[in-house]
Amino acid sequence: MNERSLLADEARYCSFGDTVHYVEPPKIFERCSGSYLFDARGVPYLDLQMWYSAVNFGYANPRLSDAMRRQLDKLPQVASQYLHPTKVELAKAIGEDAQRKWGAKGRVHFNVGGSQSIEDSLKLVRNARGGKSLMFAFEGGYHGRTLGASAITSSYRYRRRFGHFGDRAHFVPFPYHFRGGAGMTKEQYGEHCVRQFERLFESEYQGVWDPRANEAEYAAFYVEPVQGTGGYVVPPPNYFARLKEVLDRHGILLVVDEIQMGFFRTGRLWSIEHFGVTPDIVVFGKALTNGLNPLAGLWAREALIGPTVFPPGSTHSTFASNPLGTAVGLETMKMLRETDYASLVEAKGAHFLQGLKELQRRHPEIGDVDGLGLALRAEICEADGFTPNKKLVDRMVDIGLSGDLGRGGEKFGLVLDIGGYYKNVVTFAPSLHITASEIDLGLVLFDEVLSRAKRDLA
C-alpha cells in the first residue's frame, strides 16, 4: 500500500462529511487481534476504546467471526419477507431476557444501525402518544446523526446546516456530579437534578403539563444511563429510579439508548439494569455483532410494538435483520449466557479504575476518574484539576498514535478516544476480554503519553 497515494485519493474521491480524522495525517491500520490494532510496520497499538465500544469482545474474536463464516457458507443473504431462523432466535433471546428481568412482554425490531433504530423508536413513541412529537433528552446526550436522531442529540452543531425536519428535544441537565454538584454528595445531587426536572410539572405555567387534561406535551424521555459521547458520565445511583417516578406520574415513556453502553460494557447486558428501573423501549446496536455487521435494533413493550399498533410496513430497510448480522448477534447472546460477564467486567473494571486513581494522585491534571464496569473516564484538566484542558488531551492522543511508546525494545502505540462536553475526557472502553497484564500495560502507556504531553506543552 502506498500511503501517500491513498491519502491523495481520499482527498479527491471521498466525502469528508462523515470522516473525522483526529490526527493529521490520519492513522492507517492494517490488522487487528484481541486488544490490538497493528500498523503497516507491525507495531501493536493497545486499543482502549474498541471502536466506540462496538468491539466489546475483542478484535477478530474467533467464536463470533466463526459464526459469521458459518452463516456466510449457509445462508448469507435473503430478502426480509422470508424468515430465517437466527432472526427469530435472536429476537427471542433478547425478549426472554427482558421478560425475566422486567416481567414485561415485548418484541424486538431490527434495523441497520443505531441511528436508524432510534428513528424506529421515535415512530413507536409518537404512535403510542397520539402523534406527539416532543421529547425530553439530556444535555450531553448522543443518539445519532439521522434527522430524527440528531433532533434529540444535544449538539446544535449536527443540525446547524440542515434546518428542522422535526421538533428538537427539550434538553435537560444530566446529573454530572463532577461539574455540577459542588457542595453536594452524589446522591444529594441526583435528588436535586430530579427536583429541577419535576418542577416542570408543578403547574400549567412551566410549559409542559396540562393538569386539567392530566397530559404532558412530551411523549418520551430519551436517556443514556451512562453518557457515552458525553464523556462516560456515571449518574448518581438514586437518579433514574426517582426520574422514572416523575415520568410515570405524567405518562411519559422512558426510552433507554444502550447503543454504546449495552452488551456488558458496564457489567450488565443493559446499563439501565444498575438503576432498578423498567424501560419502555431499549435501543441497542454496536457490540451486538462485535462490530462485524451494522445490525442494531430495539426491544419495546408489547403495548407499543404489537402488530395491531405497529403493523407491517410501519418501517423497513432492505438490510434490516440480515442473516449475517442476526447469526453473529445470536452467537453473542449465547456467549453472554455461558460466561459470567458481570463478575468478569466488575473485577477488570475495579483493577483499571484503581490504576487510574493511582495515576490521578501523581498527575493533578487528571481532574476526575470514575467508571462503571469497563466504561471508565479520566477528565484531563489544567493543573487545578478542574479547568478542561483539550490541548493536553489532544496532544496525548497524537503521542499515543505515534506508535513509539515503551521503554524497552518493543514499541507500542495507544488508541484513546476523547469525549465529554468540553472534549477533554478520555473515555476508556477496552475489550471486555482484556487481560490483567494488558490493563497494566495500558496504565503504563497512559502514564507515558500524559507525562510526554505535559513536557511537550510546558
Ligand SMILES: Cc1ncc(COP(=O)(O)O)c(C=O)c1O
Ligand atoms: C449512545 C448512542 N446512540 C446512538 C448512536 C448512533 O449509532 P450509529 O452510529 O450506529 O448510528 C451512538 C453511536 O455512537 C451512540 O453512542
